[in-house]
Amino acid sequence: MSRRGAPLAALAFGALGVSFMALPLAGLVWRTPWSAVLDELRDPVVTTALRLSLVCSLGAALVAVMLGVPLAWVLARVDFPGRRLVRAVALVPLVLPPVVGGVALLLAFGRRGLVGQWLDQWLGVRLPYTTPGAILAEAFVAMPFLVITAEAAFRNLDRRYEDAARTLGAGGFTVFRRVTLPLTLPSLVVGAVLAWARALGEFGATITFAGNTPNRTTTIPLEVYLQLEAGRLDGAIVLSLVLLVVSVGVLVGLRDRWLGQQ
Numbered sequence: 001m002s003r004r005g006a007p008l009a010a011l012a013f014g015a016l017g018v019s020f021m022a023l024p025l026a027g028l029v030w031r032t033p034w035s036a037v038l039d040e041l042r043d044p045v046v047t048t049a050l051r052l053s054l055v056c057s058l059g060a061a062l063v064a065v066m067l068g069v070p071l072a073w074v075l076a077r078v079d080f081p082g083r084r085l086v087r088a089v090a091l092v093p094l095v096l097p098p099v100v101g102g103v104a105l106l107l108a109f110g111r112r113g114l115v116g117q118w119l120d121q122w123l124g125v126r127l128p129y130t131t132p133g134a135i136l137a138e139a140f141v142a143m144p145f146l147v148i149t150a151e152a153a154f155r156n157l158d159r160r161y162e163d164a165a166r167t168l169g170a171g172g173f174t175v176f177r178r179v180t181l182p183l184t185l186p187s188l189v190v191g192a193v194l195a196w197a198r199a200l201g202e203f204g205a206t207i208t209f210a211g212n213t214p215n216r217t218t219t220i221p222l223e224v225y226l227q228l229e230a231g232r233l234d235g236a237i238v239l240s241l242v243l244l245v246v247s248v249g250v251l252v253g254l255r256d257r258w259l260g261q262q
Contacts, residue, residue: 033234040238049223058137060199064146065192072150075112091144099208102208134210134217138199145198149191190254197250201243
């Protein structure tokens with residue numbers, strides 16, 4: 001193949017690749033009942049699903065930040081035996097089927113689960129089929145997006161700034177709070193937004209662990225499923241379009257920042 005032919009072939013296959021990804025999205029936009037979008041979004045069932053999705057996804061993002069940032073710092077800065085295994089465990093939801101994640105959550109936090117039985121007996125806390133359970137399921141699948149972004153930020157940070165702070169007498173926590181955190185904050189925000197967007201679109205783990213209870217666990221992806229089951233294609237398309245707009249907006253807005261950390 002000539003040198004001129006190779007780029008043309010790459011362009012051709014690249015065009016096929018982007019077409020393969022874009023055509024389903026184009027079909028969704030094409031079939032959207034634009035005249036009925038506002039009516040569908042005003043449906044009380046839909047507004048409840050939107051509210052629950054916002055509450056659960058923001059809660060999941062908060063959990064991801066609280067647990068994922070310290071974990072990412074440890075993975076980036078602490079050399080200990082088994083670090084690769086710990087990283088693999090932290091990132092496994094990226095490749096684990098969400099339904100399997102939901103089953104694992106049930107076996108861990110269900111009423112007879114590894115931890116859930118004690119939460120029930122000692123504290124009276126039951127997570128499955130509740131809104132907090134939906135938040136937990138979404139956090140499980142979303143946190144790796146924060147961990148992988150934050151770890152890269154901590155690993156790539158110029159440590160001379162931290163060393164300078166230590167030479168001036170700052171302690172470890174002060175260095176982290178006054179130097180490390182501000183310098184990596186843009187990347188942490190990117191990771192948190194990615195985690196939020198992933199949580200917003202979660203379906204498999206949520207329906208398996210938290211169920212599909214109206215006003216409690218029926219988020220937008222679950223409502224899309226219900227709309228399809230009921231034969232309300234217009235409602236399913238409108239809600240799918242909402243998720244599509246959010247997803248594309250997040251990826252377009254954060255692409256350079258996120259990929260720049262890898």
